[in-house]
Amino acid sequence: MDFSVLLQDIPTLLVVILGVPALLVGYIVGAEFLVRRLPDKNRPQVRPWIWVGPALAMVAAILFIPAIATFIQSFQDNHGNFVGFQNYQTQLSGFPSSGAWIAIRNSIIIWLVIYMILVLTFGLTMAVLFDRIQYETVVKSLIFMPMAISSVASGVIWKFMYWYQPVGANQTGTLNAVVTFFHHDPVAWLQDQWPGGLAILNNLALITVATWGLTGFSMVILSAALKGIPGDLLEAARVDGAGEITIFRRVIFPLMMPTVVVVGTTLVIFAIKVFDVPYVMTNGNFNTDVLALRMYNLLYLSHNNAAAAAVAIVLLIAVVPVLIFNLRQFRAVEARR
Amino acid sequence: MASVTYDHVVKRYTADVTVVKDFNVEIKDKEFMVLVGPSGCGKSTALRMLAGLEAITEGQIRIGDRVVNNVAAKDRDIAMVFQSYALYPHMSVYDNMAFPLQMAHMPKTEIDKRVKNASRILGLDNFLKRKPRALSGGQRQRVALGRAIVRSPKVFLLDEPLSNLDAKLRGQTRIELQKLHRDLETTFIYVTHDQVEAMTMGDRIAIMNAGILQQVGTPGDIYDHPANLFVAGFIGSPTMNFVPVTTSDSTAKASGFDVKLPKSVPAGKATLGFRPETLTDRIGDQHNAIDMSVDVVERLGSDQFLYGQVGSDSVTARVDPKMKVEPGDKVRLGLDTRSLHLFDAETELAQF
Ligand SMILES: Nc1ncnc2c1ncn2[C@@H]1O[C@H](COP(=O)(O)OP(=O)(O)O)[C@@H](O)[C@H]1O
Numbered sequence: 001m002d003f004s005v006l007l008q009d010i011p012t013l014l015v016v017i018l019g020v021p022a023l024l025v026g027y028i029v030g031a032e033f034l035v036r037r038l039p040d041k042n043r044p045q046v047r048p049w050i051w052v053g054p055a056l057a058m059v060a061a062i063l064f065i066p067a068i069a070t071f072i073q074s075f076q077d078n079h080g081n082f083v084g085f086q087n088y089q090t091q092l093s094g095f096p097s098s099g100a101w102i103a104i105r106n107s108i109i110i111w112l113v114i115y116m117i118l119v120l121t122f123g124l125t126m127a128v129l130f131d132r133i134q135y136e137t138v139v140k141s142l143i144f145m146p147m148a149i150s151s152v153a154s155g156v157i158w159k160f161m162y163w164y165q166p167v168g169a170n171q172t173g174t175l176n177a178v179v180t181f182f183h184h185d186p187v188a189w190l191q192d193q194w195p196g197g198l199a200i201l202n203n204l205a206l207i208t209v210a211t212w213g214l215t216g217f218s219m220v221i222l223s224a225a226l227k228g229i230p231g232d233l234l235e236a237a238r239v240d241g242a243g244e245i246t247i248f249r250r251v252i253f254p255l256m257m258p259t260v261v262v263v264g265t266t267l268v269i270f271a272i273k274v275f276d277v278p279y280v281m282t283n284g285n286f287n288t289d290v291l292a293l294r295m296y297n298l299l300y301l302s303h304n305n306a307a308a309a310a311v312a313i314v315l316l317i318a319v320v321p322v323l324i325f326n327l328r329q330f331r332a333v334e335a336r337r
Numbered sequence: 338m339a340s341v342t343y344d345h346v347v348k349r350y351t352a353d354v355t356v357v358k359d360f361n362v363e364i365k366d367k368e369f370m371v372l373v374g375p376s377g378c379g380k381s382t383a384l385r386m387l388a389g390l391e392a393i394t395e396g397q398i399r400i401g402d403r404v405v406n407n408v409a410a411k412d413r414d415i416a417m418v419f420q421s422y423a424l425y426p427h428m429s430v431y432d433n434m435a436f437p438l439q440m441a442h443m444p445k446t447e448i449d450k451r452v453k454n455a456s457r458i459l460g461l462d463n464f465l466k467r468k469p470r471a472l473s474g475g476q477r478q479r480v481a482l483g484r485a486i487v488r489s490p491k492v493f494l495l496d497e498p499l500s501n502l503d504a505k506l507r508g509q510t511r512i513e514l515q516k517l518h519r520d521l522e523t524t525f526i527y528v529t530h531d532q533v534e535a536m537t538m539g540d541r542i543a544i545m546n547a548g549i550l551q552q553v554g555t556p557g558d559i560y561d562h563p564a565n566l567f568v569a570g571f572i573g574s575p576t577m578n579f580v581p582v583t584t585s586d587s588t589a590k591a592s593g594f595d596v597k598l599p600k601s602v603p604a605g606k607a608t609l610g611f612r613p614e615t616l617t618d619r620i621g622d623q624h625n626a627i628d629m630s631v632d633v634v635e636r637l638g639s640d641q642f643l644y645g646q647v648g649s650d651s652v653t654a655r656v657d658p659k660m661k662v663e664p665g666d667k668v669r670l671g672l673d674t675r676s677l678h679l680f681d682a683e684t685e686l687a688q689f
């Protein structure tokens with residue numbers, strides 16, 4: 001890469017390299033100096049705030065304030081005039097097949113349910129199956145590998161998997177090569193809105209890509225939870241007369257449940273926010289639109305900031321309850337350790 | 338209720354790691370058998386092979402007349418109490434105890450009756466709804482016992498069940514376990530590294546060392562007639578005195594004293610063994626006088642132990658607690674010649 005651009009403005013570079021750390025050190029030293037002057041009993045109350053202060057300021061600057069600004073903007077038109085719920089009305093009109101409804105259905109129903117179930121099921125199955133094999137680490141690393149590939153790259157890879165040529169032509173897409181080998185007509189995986197225009201098939205094709213990317217993640221976390229179960233519990237169950245399936249159902253799974261819930265809710269959040277895979281593979285066409293992608297297209301293609309803000313708020317409202325539940329559950333798991 | 342037979346049982350992990358070697362023992366129906374030995378000697382492994390948690394490399398294990406080598410753990414009808422208790426943390430005390438009964442597809446009313454009965458015996462009535470996390474160590478231990486006794490199993494296995502309790506609770510539980518054994522009339526196999534537990538609880542004791550069974554017998558038998566140097570040193574506290582001697586005919590000559598042996602032995606080197614309680618301040622016909630220079634005096638109220646030197650050998654004596662002795666003193670003690678042990682210098686086997 002060409003870094004020479006950095007050298008064109010040496011003074012700014014120096015300010016960044018020296019000034020930022022100096023500012024932080026100055027802040028800490030100065031604040032500590034002031035805290036030391038405080039009476040003994042006030043110090044423990046004040047000191048934590050000094051240390052979390054910079055982080056709080058950053059969160060406020062890049063998260064809270066923009067979120068509030070977006071919220072306000074969603075009630076304005078593109079010239080800054082207050083318009084009440086009009087943006088939301090536009091987005092939510094035309095149920096069920098126009099406006100934001102396709103994106104809402106895809107994000108909050110299809111992606112949320114199917115993606116979560118697929119990743120959890122595969123992750124759990126693999127965690128359990130690979131727990132006692134000989135080359136456990138090698139196999140698990142292989143399954144974890146797709147995590148190292150960016151979603152955009154995996155979207156591109158899977159586009160080749162799904163590639164479609166008309167009937168009779170040579171099929172270069174892996175899946176269609178298989179399908180035609182069995183004398184079936186090739187399937188346009190990303191365009192085919194089977195069944196009957198509901199567009200489950202092509203959405204499922206997209207979800208498969210994301211699932212492939214994240215199964216390793218859920219497997220690794222669930223596998224850690226599995227390994228955390230003491231071996232003598234399973235031995236006790238065996239002596240108590242339980243078969244292996246009963247042991248899984250009555251002992252292993254209940255003990256993994258808190259972790260399953262944390263992974264599940266994390267997946268729900270990922271699902272609601274999904275953007276990259278549909279963006280790369282279909283750009284939301286053929287009824288595969290999702291909320292985040294719709295927001296992006298409204299903002300950068302249509303330059304309709306107000307509508308984009310409204311979609312963003314819908315997305316936020318969908319995510320926040322899950323997020324809160326997830327945090328609570330995570331804390332509950334931690335508290336049990 | 339059943340007998341248990343270990344028939345030439347061997348456990349090998351790899352070609353050169355043999356953890357249990359040619360293990361032979363027959364445990365009678367309703368017997369309380371204690372398997373004792375130092376940590377790492379293979380006691381747990383022997384027990385786990387019986388429970389079906391560990392494969393048997395060679396030999397046979399029988400429960401009653403049935404060879405169980407290839408029977409799955411869940412089908413052996415055995416109950417086991419683990420050292421860690423291994424309670425199911427997500428289940429209430431009630432469910433923990435009901436679990437083995439549910440596995441046996443017992444009717445709900447029968448399960449309820451049995452769990453209530455066991456919890457009454459163990460004093461757990463008030464804790465049935467609690468999770469194990471909310472119990473003390475002693476209570477958890479009782480739940481583990483409860484989970485085992487509800488089933489009326491053929492054999493009851495306990496792997497160091499008391500080692501996580503404090504000394505007082507351990508003493509109480511020891512007595513309760515013996516009572517439980519009497520009431521249940523079931524075969525108990527109890528593993529421990531603690532010779533006091535072994536001596537106080539076992540109908541018979543099997544002593545293991547380095548994977549090899551050393552001796553099987555009643556506590557009194559083993560205490561009075563240890564088969565070899567290891568058993569003699571392992572059982573009894575403070576440990577037996579061992580003094581190297583040279584024998585000729587029926588006398589043994591140590592560095593600081595001579596002693597007349599009850600029978601004549603071949604001339605040569607050997608190890609003389611005598612327990613601290615046979616070296617006392619009583620001196621009489623049956624006693625050999627021995628001079629000891631005292632290094633340490635240990636007063637326990639009911640007992641007084643003297644640690645010191647006789648000739649160039651370290652020995653321990655047990656004297657009257659009223660005897661006034663200070664470190665540095667020279668005292669004259671009497672060795673009771675009726676309970677001497679002599680061990681072969683090579684094989685370490687007891688000659689008497
Ligand atoms: N899976 C294993 N592989 C190799 N050696 C083992 C294994 N499990 C236990 N051992 C060894 O077997 C010996 C006996 O173990 P154990 O039966 O648990 O002893 P104890 O219960 O008498 O303390 C120990 O020395 C231990 O290191």
Ligand SMILES: [Mg+2]
Pocket residue numbers: 377380381382496497
């Ligand atoms: Mg052990």
